[in-house]
Amino acid sequence: MANPMYRQIAEDLREQIESGQLQPGQQLSTELELRERYRASRNTVRDAIKWLMNLDLVETRPGQGIFVVKKIAPHVTPLSGDPGTGEGAIYRWQVSKNGRKPDSTVPQVEIQRADKGIAAELQLPEGTQVISRHEKRYIDETPWSLMTSFYPRGFVVQGAGKLLLADNIAEGAVQYLNATLGLRQAGYRDWITVRAPNAVEAEFFSLPQDGRVAVFENFRTAFDQTGTPMRVTVTVFPTDRNQFVVEIGDVPEPQVRAAADDHKS
Amino acid sequence: MANPMYRQIAEDLREQIESGQLQPGQQLSTELELRERYRASRNTVRDAIKWLMNLDLVETRPGQGIFVVKKIAPHVTPLSGDPGTGEGAIYRWQVSKNGRKPDSTVPQVEIQRADKGIAAELQLPEGTQVISRHEKRYIDETPWSLMTSFYPRGFVVQGAGKLLLADNIAEGAVQYLNATLGLRQAGYRDWITVRAPNAVEAEFFSLPQDGRVAVFENFRTAFDQTGTPMRVTVTVFPTDRNQFVVEIGDVPEPQVRAAADDHKS
């Protein structure tokens, strides 16, 4: 009696879902049937469903019904590795190594004025022109991440003209900048946050319009051999299909592992 | 007209919040006033408020009113660093370096049977007894993270008896295991996921009971000089107050930086 009725209904359905009585993708009873089963009004049943939607356990489809959400098999992105490796090539390799099909759009290249955050990372005055290279990435045809790299505009006049071409740089941007400008990527810093998706991101990733499913935002600042920032890459990953690994020091070959939960009260 | 009324109301209020017209912590008009201002019923106004609550922009306090949420100043946890460093000492150092006050409970020690995930990480059979050391951590009196470390039970009979004491290990667990068992922490792997908090976590961190604010879950597996796992640490961090940095290769001194958003459509 302590809990309101809609929570009790939600708890009951939750147990059925988490016990596997209701399988992912399976349709549950309609609002009308639930109303009868729990002897509650339609609005109360709907409140229970909303609760479960917030927990990302069910989804509703207008005109069809209520369904247990199908969890997407996550992709694990390694954040550590050879500091001198580029982004594009290693992405495809990492994904296909796991037997999945990577894909990405042709880069969309623009010249923009650096906003405060990008300017600070690149150690340039705010408003300085920078080259922005934007790419949408997919795994098994599903939208997976949005990547945007920013380079100082000066790189182009110094001889790295390919940065302005809307085309994949075959040898990778890191190798290309090394060959043309003698810039060696000596290291990078990743800065990981979680936030609600904006409207564009929600649309692209097919996330609910409200903020239920969050996104990772990773700011990667790459430095050359002199410690000068040479690139900032901002990548957005939905948290429902992305995870990260970092390896520091000597770590043996990774093992296959399963998800685990609730280790400690 | 495309959007339902409650969304339009939510959008209007959202703009006022994000433009700074409504400051964090400030009280909004009451449901009654909003009902009159937007000429909508109370339920429609409440739907708009619910939408903003999902986006974590406002919070409601029964008997008081509706308030713009105060964002908590985030703490940034470095995931990279000396692979041989322990957890407890470096945590306090990292936090106080930023001028904030760290705090943590005395460890709560238990002997548990390893569940599937922990057993796999420690490369032990499922159900093997392990030592669990659980600690609650605070920053500036605010609950900040929940940490649980798991060690093989065998460490105790081999001479590392302090692991069973409900007390902070002054020199740090890593140094202690080195001194007693000759185990050197050669490296570790962090595996980062995001999920909805469970009831206990929501309670401890004062998060809403539904899954609106997610938590990071970091599985850290530490390996000794032979490549054998010696510890698994599971730490849970609310995403609304925690961020991470990883540095790979040569990275210059970090700079103070501000948040940035929406770099690319």
Add this chain to the structure above:
DNA sequence: AACGATTTGTTCGTATGTATC
């Protein structure tokens, strides 16, 4: 292509409970 049946989405009204000041 058109229609009807089913199902969820939005909006209103109303009453009562509970928390805070």
Add this chain to the structure above:
DNA sequence: TGATACATACGAACAAATCGT
């Protein structure tokens, strides 16, 4: 204690999406 404000619950009506006939 009373007034105020949000929380829960019921009922009702119409809109919009989907599917099968």
